[in-house]
Amino acid sequence: MPKFNGLITSKLPAAGTTIFSVMSALATEHKAINLSQGFPDFEVSPDLINLVHEMMKCGHNQYAPMPGVLQLRQIIAQKVKELYSANYNPEDEITITSGGTQALFTAIAALIREGDEVIIFDPAYDSYAPAVKLAGGIPVSLQLKPPHFSIEWNEVKRSIRQRTRMILINTPHNPTGSILTSSDMMMLEKLTKDNDIIILSDEVYEHIIFDGYEHQSVMRFPKLAERSMVVFSFGKTFHTTGWKTGYILAPSALMAEFRKVHQFNVFSVNTPLQYALAEFMRDKNHYAGIGKMYEQKRNLFMQLMKGSKFKPLACSGSYFLIFDYSKISDEPDFEFARRLTIEHGVASIPVSSFYNKPPGKKWLRFCFAKSDETLKAAAERLVAIQDIA
Ligand SMILES: Cc1ncc(COP(=O)(O)O)c(C=O)c1O
Helix, strand or coil: CCCCCCCCCCCCCCCCCCHHHHHHHHHHHCCCEECCCCCCCCCCCHHHHHHHHHHHHCCCCCCCCCCCCHHHHHHHHHHHHHHHCCCCCCCCCEEEECHHHHHHHHHHHHHCCCCCEEEEEECCCCCHHHHHHHCCCEEEEEECECCCCECCHHHHHHHCCCCEEEEEEECCCCCCCCCCCHHHHHHHHHHHCCCCCEEEEECCCCCCECCCCCCCCHHHCHHHHCCEEEEEEHHHHCCCHHHCCEEEECCHHHHHHHHHHHHHHCCCCCHHHHHHHHHHCCCCHHHHCHHHHHHHHHHHHHHHCCCCCCEECCCCECCEEEEECCCCCCCCHHHHHHHHHHHHCEECEEHHHHCCCCCCCCEEEEECCCCHHHHHHHHHHHHCCCCCC
């Protein structure tokens, strides 16, 4: 191919390929067990697959309405009313998106201007900061405090300035498995009540929460909800990450801005999937049970890892567990994760990749959204590792 000789000034000079693609490719190359990227290795409900076939066969194959199929928006409105006592109008306060990542990106693109500051809590899902930068905004990274990865609200208070436009939160949290409590939400409400800050709340793991905790959605707090955009993912809830479907809820004024951008970058989302999901969601058991299922997997993986030198950090939600490997090696996490994949056949994600300024910890994130057999096989390899420094 002829070479392009023009000047390319990258808009994201520091960005390479995401760590999830890098580690998954390394896992494939070395035939390692892949506990790196966050996707289930078990099957989707055959009922849901059949519904998609049915919807395709009965002709739902052309563009969906820009905000999404109305039946799906209606069932989402019903769901959040039942779960969080929140009232959202399907007409102008709910939009179906091509996954959670697109919803986050579009929300940021629609509301962040040149020079706006966005508070992000590190470690953070890796799409947040680049999305803010591409919109001309400035990510302001605050660190969650280990071992429970809690938010230091005094620090948030000190960081709020005239230019703070948005605070981005995520509960249950990727990569740490921490959750926000109702007192966190009340602090957030207090700190934002006298300003114009928008909350972007990433709640894609809303149903994956353990030990009797209840998910504290921003939607439960009316004063927060009125300034919040709340993001969800069908991929996480129905084990369909490859379908890239999700949704966002926001009061109508915020949603109007969201849709102005959504219509030009996606326009509308896969039609037969939307009809199928609307039908499937009528049975609440399809999502109500997944917390218990993942709690058993977390417990199994922790139990299997008991004899190992990897030490687990707390995990109250999401399908990720962080393990500290400092008793095994002094290597930085990226090198250790590579070696673990190549030499020991288990892929994970180095937690430093979720930080703007990595704290230099010996932490790896493992995804336990895997069959029991996969978890057993991975744990067997990890337990066998004593010292590879
Ligand atoms: C915290 C968080 N937000 C958003 C997403 C993106 O969800 P989706 O796959 O629906 O784009 C993920 C996926 O890993 C995630 O972990």
